[in-house]
Amino acid sequence: MNILLVGSGGREHALAWKIAQSPLLKRLVIAPGNPGMEKLGELAPIKATDVDQLAALAREMKADLVVVGPESALEKGLADRLAAAGIPCFGPTAKAAQLETSKAFSKAFMERHEIPTAGFGVYERLHDARQALSVFRPPYVIKADGLAAGKGVVIVENARQAETEIEWMLGGRFGQAGARVVIEEFMDGEEGSLFALCDGKTAVLLGGAQDHKRAYDGDLGPNTGGMGSYSPAPVFTPELVEAAERLVVKPVVEGMAAEGAPYRGVLYAGLMATSEGPKVVEFNARFGDPECQVLMMRLGGDIVPMLLACARGDLSRATMPEFRNETVICVVMAAQGYPDSPVEGSIIRGAEQDFGPDVQVFHAGTKRRNDGQLVAAGGRVLNICARGKDIAEARDRAYAAIRKIDWPGGFCRTDIGWRALEREQA
Structure with missing residues (x-):
C-alpha cells in the first residue's frame, strides 16, 4: 500500500x-x-x-x-x-471535525443528544460574558471557541481573573479562534482520555490514557498542549469504560450520522470521572498528543488494516490488535519559555542515540541545520517514551534516557505518572 x-x-x-x-x-x-x-x-x-x-x-x-x-x-x-x-x-x-474545532458546536451537539457534560454558555460580546459570570460558581472554566493549540482553556479562581481572561480572548489573543468564548461549570474529578475508532456507523474502543496539561511539577503553571502521558490509565475502571461507551461514544457516532456528518477516524473523548459518572470535558477529532505516543507503543499487531477500515467505512471485518500487558509513559521535553514564548534554535545532542528496545524518542518540534545539528524548532520538542511492567519501571527508563540527552535549552516535568504511581504504591 x-x-x-x-x-x-x-x-x-x-x-x-x-x-x-x-x-x-x-x-x-x-x-x-x-x-x-x-x-x-x-x-x-x-x-x-x-x-x-x-x-x-x-x-x-x-x-x-x-x-x-x-x-x-x-x-x-x-x-x-x-x-x-x-x-x-x-x-x-470538516463538518464532523467541528466536535473539536468549535467548542460551541460540540457543547450544543452534546446538549441535543443528551451526552453528559458540564453546564455552559456561549458568548460573543464582552458585556454578555461578564454578566454570565454571576450564573457560574468559581473556579471559572473559560475556553476559546476555536483551535488554540491546546492553550485556549483557562481555569481561574475569581471573577476578576475571569473577566481579564474573557477580555483577552474576545480581544484577539487567539485570533478568530477566540471570537466566541465558552464559559463552563467546573467539574470536580479525575480526567482521562478515551479513544475509539469510528467508521461512520459504529465505534470500537481503542484504549485510554491520561495526560498532564499543566506546564510544571505538581500540576502548576499554565495549560499546555500536554507535558506527558501514560497508558493504561487506572482512572478507566471497567465500569467507567462501559458507561462512557454507552453514554458518550455510541451517542456521538449515532448523532453525527443522524445529522448528516458520519464520523470516520479516531474519536478522542476527554472525560472527567465525577461522582455522577463520566462527563465530557472535550472532544478531539484526532489522536491526542502526547497520548498517541503511548498508545502506539502499547498496541500490538498491524495498525494499517484498522485505519483503512475506518477510512472505508466498515470496521466489521477488521482485526482489532490487542494492547500489550505493559505500561508506557511519555515525558515531553519542551523549549525554555514554553508555552508562552518558547526559545527556538538551541542545539540538542544525544537524542538520536540507541536507548534500547524499551525506549523510543519521538520528535515533536525539531529541525536539522545545514551542518547536521539537531535543534529545537517549537514549543514541545521531544517525546521520550518508555515501556515497563508497571508505571515505576516505565518512569525509571524514561527519565534515565532523558539524563542522557544534552539539551540545556529544554525542560520537562519530573512527576509524569504520579497518580498511577501513587495507586501502585498504596
Whole structure:
C-alpha cells in the first residue's frame, strides 16, 4: 500500500513509527514530517493546512490511504477534498471535525443528544460574558471557541481573573479562534482520555490514557498542549469504560450520522470521572498528543488494516490488535519559555542515540541545520517514551534516557505518572 501521513509532530512520528512496521506498506510519504521521521519514509515539504497540495500529492503517489494527524488539516477540509477524489482518508470531514474545532458546536451537539457534560454558555460580546459570570460558581472554566493549540482553556479562581481572561480572548489573543468564548461549570474529578475508532456507523474502543496539561511539577503553571502521558490509565475502571461507551461514544457516532456528518477516524473523548459518572470535558477529532505516543507503543499487531477500515467505512471485518500487558509513559521535553514564548534554535545532542528496545524518542518540534545539528524548532520538542511492567519501571527508563540527552535549552516535568504511581504504591 502507498500511504500518505499528514503532520509533523510527535503524534505523527509515533504514527509513522507504527505504520512503518506494517507488512502491507509499500511506500510511506510524510508531509511535512520532521527529522525524526527521515528513516521511516519520504518527507514532502507541504504544510498540513495546504489541502490543495496535499490532495495533489495523494493523487500523484496513488495513495491507497491518507492518515491525517493534526486537527488543523481536518478543519481545512482535507478529508472532504480526498473524498471527492475517491481516496480513503482516516480522519473526519470538516463538518464532523467541528466536535473539536468549535467548542460551541460540540457543547450544543452534546446538549441535543443528551451526552453528559458540564453546564455552559456561549458568548460573543464582552458585556454578555461578564454578566454570565454571576450564573457560574468559581473556579471559572473559560475556553476559546476555536483551535488554540491546546492553550485556549483557562481555569481561574475569581471573577476578576475571569473577566481579564474573557477580555483577552474576545480581544484577539487567539485570533478568530477566540471570537466566541465558552464559559463552563467546573467539574470536580479525575480526567482521562478515551479513544475509539469510528467508521461512520459504529465505534470500537481503542484504549485510554491520561495526560498532564499543566506546564510544571505538581500540576502548576499554565495549560499546555500536554507535558506527558501514560497508558493504561487506572482512572478507566471497567465500569467507567462501559458507561462512557454507552453514554458518550455510541451517542456521538449515532448523532453525527443522524445529522448528516458520519464520523470516520479516531474519536478522542476527554472525560472527567465525577461522582455522577463520566462527563465530557472535550472532544478531539484526532489522536491526542502526547497520548498517541503511548498508545502506539502499547498496541500490538498491524495498525494499517484498522485505519483503512475506518477510512472505508466498515470496521466489521477488521482485526482489532490487542494492547500489550505493559505500561508506557511519555515525558515531553519542551523549549525554555514554553508555552508562552518558547526559545527556538538551541542545539540538542544525544537524542538520536540507541536507548534500547524499551525506549523510543519521538520528535515533536525539531529541525536539522545545514551542518547536521539537531535543534529545537517549537514549543514541545521531544517525546521520550518508555515501556515497563508497571508505571515505576516505565518512569525509571524514561527519565534515565532523558539524563542522557544534552539539551540545556529544554525542560520537562519530573512527576509524569504520579497518580498511577501513587495507586501502585498504596
